[in-house]
Amino acid sequence: MNVALVKTGDGRAVSDLFTSAEGRLPGSPAVAAVRRQAFETYERLGLPHRRIEEWKYTDLRALVGEVLPLAAAPGAAALSRAAEAVKAHAFAGAGKLVLVDGVFAADLSDVKALASEIGFTTLRETLEKQSGDLLATASTDAMISLNAAMATDGVVVSIADGAQLSAPIQIIHVATAASASAFTRSQLRIGKGVRATIIESFVAAGAAAYQVNDAVLVTIGDNADVAHIRLMDDAPDAVNITSEIVTVGANTKLNFFNMTTGGAVSRLQGFITLAGEGSELAVNGVNLLKKTEHGDTTLVVDHALPHCTSREIFRAVIDDRAHSVFQGRIIVRPDAQKTDGKMMTRALLLSDEAEADNKPELEIFADDVSCGHGATAGALDDSLLFYLRARGLPEKDAQALLIQAFVGEAIEQIADDDLREHVIGIAERWLERRS
Amino acid sequence: MPAVQETVERVKRIDVDQYRYGFETLIDSEKAPKGLSEDIVKFISGKKNEPAWMLQWRLEAYRRWLTMTEPAWARVEYPKIDFQDIYYYAAPKPKKSVSSLDEIDPEILKTYEKLGIPLREVAMLEGVEPKPGEEDPARRKIAVDAVFDSVSVATTFKAELKKAGVIFMPISEAIREHPELVQKYLGSVVPTSDNFYATLNSAVFSDGSFVYVPPGVRCPMELSTYFRINERNTGQFERTLIIADKGSYVSYLEGCTAPQRDENQLHAAVVELVALDDAEIKYSTVQNWYPGNSEGKGGIYNFVTKRGDCRGNNSKISWTQVETGSAITWKYPSCILRGDNSSGEFYSIAISNGFQQVDSGTKMIHLGKNTSSRIISKGIAAGKSQNTYRGLVTAHRKATGARNFTACDSLLIGDKCGAHTVPYIEAKNSSATFEHEATTSKISEDVLFYCIQRGLSQEEAVGLVVNGFVKDVLQQLPMEFAVEAQKLISISLEGSVG
Numbered sequence: 001m002n003v004a005l006v007k008t009g010d011g012r013a014v015s016d017l018f019t020s021a022e023g024r025l026p027g028s029p030a031v032a033a034v035r036r037q038a039f040e041t042y043e044r045l046g047l048p049h050r051r052i053e054e055w056k057y058t059d060l061r062a063l064v065g066e067v068l069p070l071a072a073a074p075g076a077a078a079l080s081r082a083a084e085a086v087k088a089h090a091f092a093g094a095g096k097l098v099l100v101d102g103v104f105a106a107d108l109s110d111v112k113a114l115a116s117e118i119g120f121t122t123l124r125e126t127l128e129k130q131s132g133d134l135l136a137t138a139s140t141d142a143m144i145s146l147n148a149a150m151a152t153d154g155v156v157v158s159i160a161d162g163a164q165l166s167a168p169i170q171i172i173h174v175a176t177a178a179s180a181s182a183f184t185r186s187q188l189r190i191g192k193g194v195r196a197t198i199i200e201s202f203v204a205a206g207a208a209a210y211q212v213n214d215a216v217l218v219t220i221g222d223n224a225d226v227a228h229i230r231l232m233d234d235a236p237d238a239v240n241i242t243s244e245i246v247t248v249g250a251n252t253k254l255n256f257f258n259m260t261t262g263g264a265v266s267r268l269q270g271f272i273t274l275a276g277e278g279s280e281l282a283v284n285g286v287n288l289l290k291k292t293e294h295g296d297t298t299l300v301v302d303h304a305l306p307h308c309t310s311r312e313i314f315r316a317v318i319d320d321r322a323h324s325v326f327q328g329r330i331i332v333r334p335d336a337q338k339t340d341g342k343m344m345t346r347a348l349l350l351s352d353e354a355e356a357d358n359k360p361e362l363e364i365f366a367d368d369v370s371c372g373h374g375a376t377a378g379a380l381d382d383s384l385l386f387y388l389r390a391r392g393l394p395e396k397d398a399q400a401l402l403i404q405a406f407v408g409e410a411i412e413q414i415a416d417d418d419l420r421e422h423v424i425g426i427a428e429r430w431l432e433r434r435s
Numbered sequence: 436m437p438a439v440q441e442t443v444e445r446v447k448r449i450d451v452d453q454y455r456y457g458f459e460t461l462i463d464s465e466k467a468p469k470g471l472s473e474d475i476v477k478f479i480s481g482k483k484n485e486p487a488w489m490l491q492w493r494l495e496a497y498r499r500w501l502t503m504t505e506p507a508w509a510r511v512e513y514p515k516i517d518f519q520d521i522y523y524y525a526a527p528k529p530k531k532s533v534s535s536l537d538e539i540d541p542e543i544l545k546t547y548e549k550l551g552i553p554l555r556e557v558a559m560l561e562g563v564e565p566k567p568g569e570e571d572p573a574r575r576k577i578a579v580d581a582v583f584d585s586v587s588v589a590t591t592f593k594a595e596l597k598k599a600g601v602i603f604m605p606i607s608e609a610i611r612e613h614p615e616l617v618q619k620y621l622g623s624v625v626p627t628s629d630n631f632y633a634t635l636n637s638a639v640f641s642d643g644s645f646v647y648v649p650p651g652v653r654c655p656m657e658l659s660t661y662f663r664i665n666e667r668n669t670g671q672f673e674r675t676l677i678i679a680d681k682g683s684y685v686s687y688l689e690g691c692t693a694p695q696r697d698e699n700q701l702h703a704a705v706v707e708l709v710a711l712d713d714a715e716i717k718y719s720t721v722q723n724w725y726p727g728n729s730e731g732k733g734g735i736y737n738f739v740t741k742r743g744d745c746r747g748n749n750s751k752i753s754w755t756q757v758e759t760g761s762a763i764t765w766k767y768p769s770c771i772l773r774g775d776n777s778s779g780e781f782y783s784i785a786i787s788n789g790f791q792q793v794d795s796g797t798k799m800i801h802l803g804k805n806t807s808s809r810i811i812s813k814g815i816a817a818g819k820s821q822n823t824y825r826g827l828v829t830a831h832r833k834a835t836g837a838r839n840f841t842a843c844d845s846l847l848i849g850d851k852c853g854a855h856t857v858p859y860i861e862a863k864n865s866s867a868t869f870e871h872e873a874t875t876s877k878i879s880e881d882v883l884f885y886c887i888q889r890g891l892s893q894e895e896a897v898g899l900v901v902n903g904f905v906k907d908v909l910q911q912l913p914m915e916f917a918v919e920a921q922k923l924i925s926i927s928l929e930g931s932v933g
Contacts (some may be wrong), residue, residue, distance in 0.1 A: 053508065334850070349865035353832070360873070362856040367847035367877045374869040377862035 009151040018149060021070045025152060027127035034132030037363035037366035039149035045142035054141070054269075057357045058296040059324040060119065064239055064263045070150065070209050071101040077206075078176040083108055085174050085205035089421055091231070094199060096169035100173060102152040102182030121184055123154035126400040127432035134187055135219070141269070143242050147183055147215040153221035154186035161191035168419070173212060177206045192221035192249070197416060198228045202242075204235035211239040222249040222276055222293035228256045229419060231426060234263035236291065243269050250276025250305075257414055258285040259423060260295045261430045265327075267296035274301070274308040274336075284410040285410060288430045289322035289354075296325035312343040315410045317403055318420065319434060329361040330371055337366050343373040348380065348406055350399075400431045466526035466669070473497060474826045476638050479524050483607045483641070484507065486614060486838055496627040496637035503631045509794040510823045521701060522669040523639045528556065528864075565786050578603055580644045580660045582652070592656065599655050606674055609645035617635040618648045622746040624707040624771070632703040632765075633740040636672045638707070643673035648683040648714075657913055659729055661690040662704075670701040676735060677707070679714035681747065686717040688916055690723050691760070699762060704739045712747030712774065717755070719912055720768075720919050724760035726927075731790025731819075734762025741768035745777035746805070753780040755911045757920040759796060759927040767825065769798035772806035772834075779808040782908040784920070786927045787820030787852070796826035796857075801837035801867070813842035813905045816852035823855040830867035837867040845875040846904055848897065898925050 015288055018039050022113070027430045031110060047064065048055035074082065082100040086108050092098055098108040111120055126134055134156070135148040155171055175182060180392045190196060202212060211235070220226055234240050258268050274281060287295040301310050316324035330341040347356030348427050360373040388398035407427055414420040467478050476497050480490040496866035505516075505731075578592035580603065602613060610617050627637040642682040644660045662673060679685050700722060708716050718741075727734030737760075770779025777829050781797040799808035808828065816822035821844065830837035845854035856873045878900050886896035901924060902909075909917050 006913065086780075337850070347860060347862060349867075352835075352864045352866070354865060355861075356862045357857075358860040358871070359860060360856075360860075360871070362845075362854070362873060364845070364855060364875050365853040367850045367852065369847075370876050372872070372874040374873075375858070375860050376869060377860060378868040379865040387512070402693055 005382055006041070007242055015328065017067065017069050020382065022152065024070065025150065026124040027132060027408070028264045029296060031127045031132035031135065034135050035149045035325070038135060038145045041145040042142050044225075045145070047143050054327075057327070057359075058265070059202040060219055060265070060295065063294055064211070067146070068179055068181040070152070071177035071182050071210070072101045072420065073103050074105070074176055075222060079105060079107065081176050081205040082174040085203050089201050089203045090173060091168060091170050091199055091419065092167040096111035096170050096172060096174045097155045097157070098174060099153060099155070099182075099184055101177045101180070102414040104153045104155065111397070114169070115163065115165055115167070117160040117165070118169070119158040119160070121156045123156055123163065123187075126156050134185065134217070137215075139243070139271070141243065142163070143213060145243050147185055147213050147243065150213070151185035151215070151424045152183055154184045155349050156187045158189040159191055159194050159196055162193045163191065163196065165194070165196045168199050168200040169366040170201060173200070173202045173214065174230040175207040175210040175212065176349050177210060178207045179209050179386065181213065183213050185215045186217070188216065188218045190218070190220045190224055190226055191246065192223055194221065194224045196224075196226050196228065197227065197419065199419070200230045202232045202234050202240055205236060207238075208235055209237045210235065212241070214240070214242045216242070216244045218244065218246040220246070220248050220252055220254060222251055223250045224249065226252070226254050227415060228254065229414065229417070230261045230268065230401065230424070231423070232258070232263060232266055233426060234266065236262055236293070237264045239264060240264070240266040242267070244271070246270065246272040248272065248279050250415065252276065252277040254282070255279045255413065255415060256281070256283045257410075257423070258297060259411075259426065260287045260289070260297070261426055263293060263295070265294045269298040269299065269361065271300045272302065273302050273304055274310070277305045277307045279308045282413055283310070283312045284413045285314045286407045286427065287316040287318070287324045287326075288411050288427060289317070289324050290319040290434060291322060292320070293322045294325070295322070296327075298325070298327040300329045301341065302331045302333070303339045303341060305331050306335060306337045309340055310341045312345075313413060314343075315407045316345075316356055317350065317407060318347060318356055321351070321353040323357070325357045325360070327359040328373070329363060332364045332366050332369050332371060333395070334365040337368040339366065340370040341369070341371040345373070345375045347377040348403065349377065350380070403431060404428070436676045443702055451607055466522045469522055470519040471497075471521070475523050479639055479641055479713055483527070483610070485607075485610055488614075488618065489610055491624070492627065493638050496634050497639075498551040500631070500634040500638055501727050501892050503630050503634060509765050509813065509825070510821060511762055511792040511794050513792075516701060516736070517570060518615065518635075519552050523667045523672070526641075557637070578656050578658050580605065580658070581663070581903075595655070600649040600652055600900060601654050602645065603658055606643045606645040606676060607641070613645075613647070616678065616825070617645070617676070617831075620707070620709055621676055622707075624709060624742050625740050627706050628854040629796070630740060631712075632738040633705050636674060636703050636705045636740070639675040640672045642836065643675045643698045643704070644673075644677075646677040646685060646687065648679045648685045650681040650683060654683070654685040654829045657686050657688055659690070661689040662689070668890075670703065672702075673704045675704070675706040677716055677718070678709045679711065679716045681711045681749075682713040682883070684715045685915060687719070688913060689718070689720045690919075692721050699734055699736055702738070703759075706739070708743035708752055708770075709751035710743065710745050710747060710752050710777075711750045714747060715751040715753075716743065718743070718752045718768070719916055720756040720758075721916055721923065722756065722758045722760055723774075723923055726789060726791050727758045729789055731762070734791075735760065737761035737764045737766060739766040741766065743773050744768065744770065744771045744781070745779060745806075747874050748774040748776055749780070750774050750777045753782070753911070754797065755782040755908065756795075757912070757916075757923065758783070758785040759923045762791060764793045767796045767797055767808075769803065770808060771800045772808065773802045775803040776805045777803055778806065781810045781812070782911040783812045784815070784905045784908045784924070785816045785822055785824075786817075786924060787822045788818040789820060790818070791820040793821070794823040794825055796824045798827040799829070799839060800827070801830040801834040801839070804837040805835060806834060807838040808840075810839070810841040810843065813908055814843070814845040814854055815848065815901060815904070815928070816845065816850040816854045819851045821853045823854070825855060825857045827859040827861070827873070828869060829859070829861040830863055832863050835864060835866045837864075839869045839871075840908055841869075841871040844904070845873075845879045846901070847875065897928065901928060
């Protein structure tokens with residue numbers, strides 16, 4: 001790839017932003033050095049654009065142009081607005097951890113109510129006490145580097161070995177500041193034999209045109225059973241770039257789900273490494289897009305060791321002039337024999353100006369494997385629509401029913417009944433807004 | 436096709452040392468000085484007695500090439516090529532001007548005979564009895580254009596083709612004799628600025644085939660070109676241009692071989708196809724350039740740009756390829772489906788063994804209404820090879836009713852090889868219907884056991900399974916090629932089991 005980049009105007013804008021924000025970024029001098037280095041990496045690469053293969057379909061230079069200045073720490077008014085949003089989007093029974101405009105809001109969170117096996121601290125505290133380890137990743141992605149340079153706060157959660165958590169943990173990101181950006185970075189350390197459900201929600205509290213750049217580092221021990229649900233329900237003109245870097249141990253079950261129902265430009269990039277034998281991974285996702293929204297789901301599933309199974313089901317519903325991107329790569333390393341990897345991505349185009357780009361990749365270095373992917377794109381089946389309309393359903397209702405069935409295949413993979421209903425509720429609200 | 440029995444027979448007869456076409460023919464040849472410069476471009480153009488516009492075209496390409504960088508996105512690795520260390524022009528030294536086949540250097544004729552290419556159609560036409568075991572005169576006739584290093588040495592059946600109105604000649608002659616056609620179509624599918632290797636080819640191409648099928652004509656025989664690299668340190672840059680005018684049909688075959696050498700040689704060809712209204716072009720390739728020895732030394736770098744333009748309504752272009760040779764293959768035969776109701780097809784078998792690297796696939800670009808395309812790709816990786824399918828299917832806003840079906844399957848033989856699939860699927864209107872599926876697996880042990888238990892050796896059993904795996908594509912090849920291709924497949928996989 002040709003990465004000889006020209007430094008653009010937007011690169012400089014961030015540069016100013018970094019120097020002006022530096023004083024507000026938490027951390028010891030050692031951390032500051034890590035940040036500066038990460039920022040230099042970002043500055044060298046600049047905002048990702050279409051000539052960068054991984055960002056081929058999501059050209060941030062064209063779509064976003066520039067990174068907005070850091071949001072101010074939320075005041076009392078902002079926090080009370082955020083409290084309303086949290087109430088509206090909280091999942092009943094979950095232990096809430098709330099980040100408002102990139103800053104942990106203790107008053108809105110249930111830190112005290114968390115189960116005793118859960119250790120909790122914030123990124124801010126960690127960086128002030130310890131080194132900058134949490135900011136370092138092996139990734140060479142520009143947006144992850146930018147995140148390392150600019151992260152103001154985040155949650156650092158560790159779940160002790162053997163914990164069987166009955167209540168989910170819900171991390172809620174609330175945006176209250178318009179035309180500003182929030183950088184958060186969180187860590188989830190999930191011990192051996194843990195059973196847990198983690199929910200991440202991105203919501204707006206009256207804010208418009210904000211930008212989110214979030215990174216989550218997850219490690220899961222052996223013999224665990226984890227459900228990880230992400231709900232990106234941002235304001236229609238927001239930008240949300242999220243990176244999830246997940247390492248899974250042996251004989252572990254991970255059920256990962258992401259749904260995007262808002263945001264002018266959004267991207268979830270998940271990098272999941274199966275680093276133990278005998279694990280089962282399910283990665284499912286839904287993009288519901290309308291107007292001129294651009295939603296990108298990029299998943300890299302890396303089978304590093306033998307005897308693992310991965311299943312990916314992805315659905316995109318694209319209306320108006322929206323643009324959905326799905327890039328899924330399954331890597332099977334030379335030693336990862338007996339790998340079983342399947343991926344299915346389907347796009348439903350509801351309008352003639354909608355666009356769906358699929359790039360399902362297989363990268364296989366071991367021979368005793370069974371891997372496959374499928375991809376389809378098309379419109380609603382006329383004969384099905386006719387069937388429903390012949391039975392008296394109005395066109396919009398018939399469409400809604402078929403769309404629900406279409407995305408249902410991915411949503412159904414969520415095992416917990418209440419959580420699944422919660423997700424279906426969000427999808428239904430999207431469909432209502434559409435008609 | 437009686438694939439199964441034949442394969443078993445063939446597998447039995449295979450020599451242990453594989454590359455049958457690795458011999459070198461010692462003939463005098465004339466070479467341009469090593470390296471590339473405007474003078475070399477002028478030298479090549481001068482050698483071919485080209486008109487001024489052609490030289491200008493080449494020089495423009497050369498100047499643009501100087502500003503370009505080599506593409507690095509493909510999954511292939513090789514040391515940097517020194518483009519100044521290559522001979523860009525090598526021709527068998529002419530003893531005098533050649534007017535009939537008998538005057539061609541007998542060494543060259545022998546080379547083609549060894550390759551099994553029948554250039555001596557003259558004798559056949561005159562009713563000379565073929566020797567036992569040689570060509571059956573009753574079989575379908577094939578017109579052959581043989582390209583030796585940089586020049587076309589012989590084109591057969593010219594007279595008969597002329598009767599039908601079909602023009603089939605070396606492109607160097609076509610530039611002189613049919614400049615209006617060449618000027619109109621050359622570079623109209625693959626522009627000189629297209630990519631690094633296509634631009635290089637535009638500057639230095641020395642020969643290749645030119646085909647024009649006039650309106651309403653169904654070409655009376657298969658047309659075929661056989662490419663042979665013979666000289667050391669040379670690059671072969673051929674250019675093929677095929678135009679099927681309204682309502683015509685042509686089937687074109689291409690084969691390639693090269694001597695065994697320790698150094699790598701560059702082959703950067705460009706093929707352009709143009710199908711006008713209701714026309715159909717079927718283009719088949721059996722590519723068997725020298726793949727390098729068992730340690731990965733030597734072999735051809737095959738960096739080829741092939742593209743077909745379905746310019747007219749209801750036109751059709753079909754690519755079929757069997758890729759078994761070359762150290763590195765970088766090749767994406769594509770279809771631009773511009774005309775309404777036009778259709779494109781891509782059938783491919785790519786086999787890699789030893790240290791071969793293949794990055795191949797296709798592009799189906801749907802621009803017209805109700806266009807359809809079909810991609811069947813079978814990749815087989817053995818030894819320490821890497822085999823990548825890379826494909827693009829895209830439907831533009833106005834390509835309503837576009838339809839694509841893609842199936843790309845990979846088979847892995849051995850645990851040191853890699854098989855990769857990189858499809859790009861872009862739907863830009865709601866009436867486009869795209870289906871894509873890909874699988875990667877190894878040969879099922881149950882199936883192998885079943886065969887072995889019935890008395891086949893391991894190698895025979897693998898040959899059988901592989902033949903079944905690629906059957907869908909082999910069926911698309913013209914008969915003559917299907918047999919050769921099948922033979923090649925078994926040879927290519929030689930030594931990959933056990």
